[in-house]
Amino acid sequence: MKNKLAFWLITCILSIFVIYILVISIVMPVMTKTALPKVVINAPVVKEKSGKGKTENPNPKEEPIPDSLVAKSSKDGLKDIFELRKKENWLQSRFELASEDSMYLVLDLTHNSAVIEMKGIVLHECKVIKSEVSNSITMFQNETLLNWMAEPFTVKRVDSTIPKISFIEKIAPKDTIEANKVEVEPKMPELEDVFIVMDFDRNLRLVIQQNEKPTEKGQKVISDLRWKYQLAEIRRTVQSLTKFNRQPSMPQITIVLPKSDATILYKSLPVNIKMILKM
């Protein structure tokens, strides 16, 4: 009798614990929608080419619109507004980056393209062969997603299997005889296997993979980099479990590009990469 009582008591306590954890972990976070951090907009000043600073609201999505209008609008109407605002944000971001003096990346997952742009000019367009987006992004088909993508993303950390720029070191010849000896027929440098991980602000991780099968040597380098990130993830998980500290979700976008395009993209973009995302 005592054992039976103990069994039910333990079962009840554990069940309550499980329900509590389920509510805290799944229902609450989703209800409060905290997974995708919003853009923090600091300066609402948009540079005018004429030089006059004109104050505009760069974040029109924040405008409150009466609920009555929402009720009247059909779902298609809402979809239209959503698409328009998405386009508006996208153009605003492009304008913002085009006003600066550096190259930026425009990742358009709706058209499967990754574009290097400068001053609004398409310098290089790459075809995205395959893309994969985390569930934590795809579930947000609403204002949260719009807010998250409203401003350009700025890179915080980049890891790659290829160098941004590599120099061949050469010692200056002492005389013309030595100079003539050094002369070698120039050739196109071989493209190394590419695997790039870019961590952006607002917790976004962009992984760029090459479409071609890597060489044996390249595969090892790629595996090492992958393993490095997996280890970091495991460490993060263990830390979270031991310290009971809930880590923010890190949505990931993985794109597969031709090797040459992935190389061009990485080598061309500045160190402080800025990206506009459309999806």
Next chain:
Amino acid sequence: MEIEDKKQKPFLSVVIWIIPLLLLSLIVLMIVYTPDFQNSAFKMKSFFSGSVNYAKNSLNGGNSSLVKSRQKIASIENKLDKLKPVKPYIVVNTTENRFSLRDVSGDTIKTGMCSTGKNELLIAGKKRIVFKTPKGMFTVKNKQQARPWVKPDWAFIEEGLPVPSARSADRIDYNTLGDYALEIGDGYMLHGTLYQRFLGLPVTHGCVRLGDKDLELIYNTLSKGSKVFIY
């Protein structure tokens, strides 16, 4: 024997219940504290209530909002257009050593091979000289036909020759730059080459070398103030 079995049964059933519950708790903890598991949780949530959220929270709006949005889009598109070059321009790809000459509307006039910087670091004693093509947007500052090249110090150092004085006649070379040269600042130019067979290869000291016919077309199409994009 039967009496012993009866005594063990409650203990066993407790263990049988506890183990899966503990495992379940562990999984739940993983969901709470790891992003990967959270993604799975999000998928579940979107399955149950994604569409409802869309209609409810997605976007407040009506016709006035639509009109406003369209007006803003038109305004931004207009501003973006103003940033674009007003003259034909050239885009140079340093990774593939190719160029693309484009008109004001962005349509391609001509594409072809060129040679860009060889990404070399020349070490001469304490001096470090870098040969690379700079990236970014440049402007054609000057156009010249049959421009003589005033050789800088590195041209002599690289060939193992003694460096002559700044005004020495040895520095003047009438053949290297080809028929036309377009200066883009900081000593960098778009010019011709004696080594046409190296077009498509990274062999230069930073300038962009072009084939004779392409160079002529580029010289005639671009004017002072035209933009040169190098990436």
